[in-house]
Amino acid sequence: MRHIISVLLENESGALSRVAGLFSARGFNIESLTVAATHDSTLSKMTIVSIGDDGIIEQIVKQLNKLIDVVEVTDLTAHEHIERELLLLKIDVNSITQADIDKQIDDFSAKIIDVSEDTYLLELAGKSQKINDFLATFKTTKILEVARTGVTGVCQNRENN
Amino acid sequence: MKLNGAQILIQSLKNEGVECIFGYPGGAVLHIYDALDLSQEIKHILVRHEQGAVHGADGYARVSGKVGTALVTSGPGLTNAVTGIATAYMDSIPLVVISGQVSSAVIGNDAFQEVDAVGITRSCVKHNFLVTDINILASTVKKAFHIAATGRPGPVLIDITKDVTIAQTAEKSYPDTINMRSYQPEVAVEAAQISKAVDLIMSAERPLIYSGGGSVIGNASSELREFTRLLNFPITQTLMGLGAYPATDPQSLGMLGMHGTYEANMAMHEADCIIAVGARFDDRITGNLDKFCPFAKIIHIDIDPSSIGKTVSIDVAIVGQVRAVLSDLLQALKGKKTAEIANWWAQIDKWRSKDSLAYSTKTGVIKPQSVIQALYQVTGGEAIVTSDVGQHQMWAAQYYPFDEPRRWINSGGLGTMGFGLPAAMGAKLAEPSRDVACVTGEGSIQMMLQELSTMRQYSIPVKIINLNNGYLGMVRQWQEFFYNKRYAMSYMDALPDFVKLSEGYGHSGIKVEKSADLKPALIEAFKQKDKTVFLDIITDPTENVFPMIAAGAGHHEMLLASKDKMQSTDDEGLNLV
Known part of the structure; x- marks a missing residue:
């Protein structure tokens, strides 16, 4: 099962490699990993999407908690939560009608953020599934470049994070 | 008074009560050696290879219960030390290993005797630090000793760049305590888990205590003895746990696992309640997991939550210092009556009578x-x-x-x-x-x-x-x-x-x-x-270690002596090696 694990950790050099190293050393899977500083500059927030059965996810959470730099670990999937991912998509607009492209963009509330003679650069934020669905509306031959940030997320109630 | 980084380091080690340090000098640690030599207060053992330094510090730590300390230079000094560090890590031994590093100005330039010490050791230390600023040197040493010795102990590496050892700063007092928001090793034992464990213990008809290295490292020997004797339960100990409970005591079934005694392994297989104390269900103990303890409810006491449920699913998990948990259990069990286990002891005595450690002697060779x-x-x-x-x-x-x-x-x-x-x-x-x-x-x-x-x-x-x-x-x-x-x-x-x-x-x-x-x-x-x-x-070149649980077998499928026919181990079994 897919889990989104949120990790609050000391904003120290090497902290990221401790987490990444833990996943590779113990054979845990990483679907995506995002990290950035928080409003408190001494802390970073990392969001990891992993796939595994309950036993594996339990081990991932426990092993992350064992890392000295880790302050808090939350399995967002176990709570009411919001997840978002950002997509930047460059497409070849030759031989696509303007009407078609407008419809695709409207349907997903995507944005055109840059235009050249024969390419559009589109931006879309949403759940990973929405981004997958959006990508699936384009013929692969028309997709020139895909850049996804990976998932980040927060718990909806006040208590968790 | 101004001190250089090397002097601050030696001062810090003295403040931590370090009496003895094992090491080997080299370019990146020359200032540290200079300060060490001048201070004359810490005994330094000049080993002949850095692996020996870390093993020496490790042996010192295991016997004394204190944090062992080693000092090595950058590059090959550090890489030679890695086997020692990994050894201590696997057995949860508290060590602080100090390695020299090239100057911060040349880090990353493939300088002479440069290796990424923090990167190389990351997966075999409890934690590591790279110190490039003299102002955090003393507090880093404080943190390192705190981390090494508390919670589930383990080795901590401090990698110090040469410029830090040379730089000077005003002498400051060494911190008495350290508080790290991300590291809180003290855990309160959950009373609800204690009472669940007590219920299982009281109703057990075929109980067995399985004690590991945590009982030794956690200084829980006297509590373990009291607990075992109060209940009159049989006890088996792992290779790492030997001595926490006296081997010559009649309640001791000896070591369990791959080369454990017949009575210990059979009791594991037949038990209806296993009380695991500071043990981690390692593959040398469990043998084939599919055949492991088929009838038992398992209580697992361990300071490290990640050890619980890692390989074997647990019925009652108690996270905490082994010593504190055993004290709580003793308190909760006082005056309570456990189930009658005379039949269980009779069964154990039958297994014991096999005398699984008997070996044949031959004239002319030393067994x-x-x-x-x-x-x-x-x-x-x-x-x-x-x-x-x-x-x-x-x-x-x-x-x-x-x-x-x-x-x-x-x-x-x-x-x-x-x-x-x-x-x-x-x-x-x-x-x-x-x-x-x-x-x-x-x-x-x-x-x-x-x-x-x-x-x-x-x-x-x-x-x-x-x-x-x-x-x-x-x-x-x-x-x-x-x-x-x-x-x-x-x-x-x-x-x-x-x-x-x-x-x-x-x-x-x-x-x-x-x-x-x-x-x-x-x-x-x-x-x-x-x-x-x-x-x-x-000694006899043909002698083998028995009893033995062959790869892929269960505890009840032991081989007792060379006359037992060695059953063929399938490929799946050999993978378990």
């Missing part, structure tokens, strides 16, 4: 088991015994009953050949008044032989019990059983004359080739209190 038994007799069971890795390690664990913790020092987790001699050195420094024996083999001893020179320099007397069978015995045993007696590279040809070798290093040596000479030689060796004596004992 390795008899060497350990003679060692036990000659030392009155009072020695500290270190070992290397292989058959001799198992025989030492099986035939030297340890009645006290911190007397049996071996590399159980990583299985590091070469550990025994430097660990013995550290053990002797930690407890100079006690006899220290290093049980080894002609394969293992040659991996850290150079430390004989260190032992000469500092007059550290250890008795080396070399079970010399001319083979890498454990490899040979597996090749005999599972590789159709194809002995690929397990024969040790061109062995040195160990007696002459020992004499060459300024020690004495005795070669023993006849059974009749064994005990007199041991007595003579231990009589030489202040000397290291190398006993080169020629």
